[in-house]
Amino acid sequence: MLDATEATHAAQVTDTSDTAATTARSDRADDASAPTIASLAPRADFPILAREINGKPLAFLDSAASAQKPAAVLDAMNHFARTSYANIHRGAYTLSEEATRAYERARKNVAKFINARSARELIFTRNTTESINLVARTWAEANLRPGDALLLTEMEHHSNIVPWQLAAQRVGAEVFYTPVTDEGELDLAAYEALLERHTPKLVAVTQMSNVLGTLTPLPELIAKAHAVGALVLVDGAQGAPHLPVDVRALDCDFYAFSGHKMLGPSGIGALWGRAELLEAMPPFMGGGDMIREVTLAGATWNDLPWKFEAGTPAIVEAVGLGAAVDYLRQLGMERVHAHEQALTTYALERLRAIPGLTIYGPPAERRGGVISFTLGDIHAHDLATLLDREGVAVRAGHHCAQPLMERLQVAATARASFYVYTTSAEVDTLAEALERARAIFAL
Ligand SMILES: Cc1ncc(COP(=O)(O)O)c(C=O)c1O
Numbered sequence: 001m002l003d004a005t006e007a008t009h010a011a012q013v014t015d016t017s018d019t020a021a022t023t024a025r026s027d028r029a030d031d032a033s034a035p036t037i038a039s040l041a042p043r044a045d046f047p048i049l050a051r052e053i054n055g056k057p058l059a060f061l062d063s064a065a066s067a068q069k070p071a072a073v074l075d076a077m078n079h080f081a082r083t084s085y086a087n088i089h090r091g092a093y094t095l096s097e098e099a100t101r102a103y104e105r106a107r108k109n110v111a112k113f114i115n116a117r118s119a120r121e122l123i124f125t126r127n128t129t130e131s132i133n134l135v136a137r138t139w140a141e142a143n144l145r146p147g148d149a150l151l152l153t154e155m156e157h158h159s160n161i162v163p164w165q166l167a168a169q170r171v172g173a174e175v176f177y178t179p180v181t182d183e184g185e186l187d188l189a190a191y192e193a194l195l196e197r198h199t200p201k202l203v204a205v206t207q208m209s210n211v212l213g214t215l216t217p218l219p220e221l222i223a224k225a226h227a228v229g230a231l232v233l234v235d236g237a238q239g240a241p242h243l244p245v246d247v248r249a250l251d252c253d254f255y256a257f258s259g260h261k262m263l264g265p266s267g268i269g270a271l272w273g274r275a276e277l278l279e280a281m282p283p284f285m286g287g288g289d290m291i292r293e294v295t296l297a298g299a300t301w302n303d304l305p306w307k308f309e310a311g312t313p314a315i316v317e318a319v320g321l322g323a324a325v326d327y328l329r330q331l332g333m334e335r336v337h338a339h340e341q342a343l344t345t346y347a348l349e350r351l352r353a354i355p356g357l358t359i360y361g362p363p364a365e366r367r368g369g370v371i372s373f374t375l376g377d378i379h380a381h382d383l384a385t386l387l388d389r390e391g392v393a394v395r396a397g398h399h400c401a402q403p404l405m406e407r408l409q410v411a412a413t414a415r416a417s418f419y420v421y422t423t424s425a426e427v428d429t430l431a432e433a434l435e436r437a438r439a440i441f442a443l
Contacts, residue, residue: 035346037424040339041331045070046421056391059426064210064238064370064417065395066260069324073263076323077316088315089289089306103315106322107305113325114236114255115246116272120304123271123278124313128237129159131256131271132204134308135233136163138281139202139254146172149198151230153178153186153216154407155209158400160235164204176200180407184212184361191221195228202231207239211399211415212361213344213370215243222251231277237261241419242340242368244333247272259317263420264324268317271308278304285310328420336420340369343418347371347427354434356443360408369418372399375434376443380412383437387414390433392426 043049046068051058060068080102086095088103104119111122125131144150150164154177168175176198178191186205194200203225208215222232233254239245240255241262247255254273260266273281283290283301287310292300301307328336345364348371351357356376361367375383384396395415398405405411416430 035342035424037339037342037346039421039423040335041070041327041420043421043423045072047071047074049421053391053393054389056389059390059392059429061416061418061422061426061430062393062395063241063419063422064261064415066266067241067263067419068421069263069265069320070327072327073265073320073323077265077320080319081316085316087312099315102322103313103318106318109322109325110270111272113245113329114240114257114272115248117248118275121272121275121278123273123305123308124318125256125269125271125308126267126314127258127260127269128157128235128256129163129258129269131254131269132160132233132235133163134271134284135254135256135273135281136167138284138308139231139277140164140167140171140173142280142282144168144171144173144201148173149200150175151178151191151194151198151200151203151225152176153191153205154180155184155186155212155214155216155401155404156204156206157210157235157237158402159237160204160206160233161403173201174198177403178205180404184209184214184408185366186214186216186221188217188220192224195224195230199228200225200230202233204233204235206235206237207245208242208368208370209361209401209404210238210370211372211401211404211413213367213372213417214362215366215368218250218252226251238368238370241328242333243337253277259321259324262321262324263327264321265314265317267314268321270321275304278308283310284308287311289313331420337368339420340418340422341365343422343424343427344369344371346424347416347418347430350427350431351434354431354438356438357434360410360413369422370415371417372413372415374410374413375437376441378437378441378443380414383414383434386437386440387430387433390429390436392430392433394430 048068084098086099088100108119111119176194179187181187225232231253234252236255236257240257256271259268290302290310292302358374360372380396397412
């Protein structure tokens with residue numbers, strides 16, 4: 001586990017033994033002018049990063065899909081499962097009380113991480129998708145009327161589009177979309193015009209595009225939405241793992257995120273919502289734990305947050321997410337963002353030098369550590385397969401953002417994404433592997 005001194009050290013040094021091995025693979029290793037960006041977190045904390053893939057050291061560049069987990073998270077889950085596991089909120093015995101305390105401690109920790117006023121406002125879900133569906137079912141059911149409008153954007157992940165389309169279909173509401181500019185950013189003039197014209201009941205917007213890395217101007221978007229009376233749901237799937245998040249300062253109304261993208265396990269995510277909104281919303285799923293009393297004639301609901309947590313939750317995974325949050329807090333979220341921006345600046349510079357490579361999205365200062373690209377007319381899947389042969393793991397496809405791909409007029413892209421363990425040497429490996437792909441395809 002990383003302590004504060006190690007974290008500071010990891011951020012300050014420009015070349016560590018962790019990165020030395022991968023640096024040696026770079027043809028720029030001898031180039032004194034080439035910057036070397038060490039990983040922010042010690043690479044040794046992530047056991048999987050020691051793997052070889054196809055005989056090459058793994059360069060894992062797919063953290064936007066799911067991040068690797070540090071030993072601290074794996075160990076916390078293992079220890080809890082071995083020593084304190086039992087079902088929670090039910091048993092009047094010591095082990096169950098211990099497990100309940102661990103689960104609720106994790107909730108407090110995650111709530112604090114995003115600066116929620118209270119842990120009551122933090123509902124554990126399976127992932128961002130379930131968090132958004134929860135609001136699109138319960139809030140929408142109670143508040144949307146025929147003819148009402150919802151405003152999304154063209155750059156949303158399917159999980160921030162489809163639940164709203166379903167909600168709109170159920171009540172006869174309409175869904176509108178803020179367009180994306182050629183630079184891959186939101187068209188703010190169009191956003192304002194859509195707000196004025198349709199006075200939506202709710203705006204749902206991502207904090208960072210999972211395809212383009214675009215950071216959306218949330219404070220401005222939220223203030224303008226509130227000015228016309230709209231609530232704002234922020235899709236924080238790519239925000240919470242990479243940026244300092246303060247839901248109170250942001251002044252949003254709902255914030256959804258996933259554990260598996262922020263060094264935690266899959267199967268656990270969270271929805272934060274303003275207490276008064278959550279209080280007024282009907283429950284999501286019915287079952288155990290979410291009720292106060294059940295009779296054959298009906299039921300009454302438990303207090304927040306349990307009203308929205310029906311059935312046995314992901315107990316071990318919640319403990320794992322708590323440990324992930326501890327790990328990120330020790331690294332410091334400002335430094336996580338700065339590390340990824342430095343890597344992105346470097347990667348954009350290296351990749352731009354590759355003939356035939358098209359990069360999508362805004363400049364480094366307005367994006368996070370995600371770079372989507374195409375190389376000549378090589379299909380993104382073929383490109384990803386060639387990169388895999390070199391040990392480089394990137395995602396290829398439409399990235400669950402088909403409307404955005406249509407806007408970009410591209411069927412699929414390859415996408416490299418960075419996190420706390422990524423080094424500039426891995427970016428070099430990517431660039432070299434792309435050069436080899438060019439040679440293979442005689443581009
Ligand atoms: C921006 C964004 N929103 C939502 C999601 C959905 O996350 P999950 O699959 O964890 O529910 C993702 C996952 O890639 C994403 O990148």
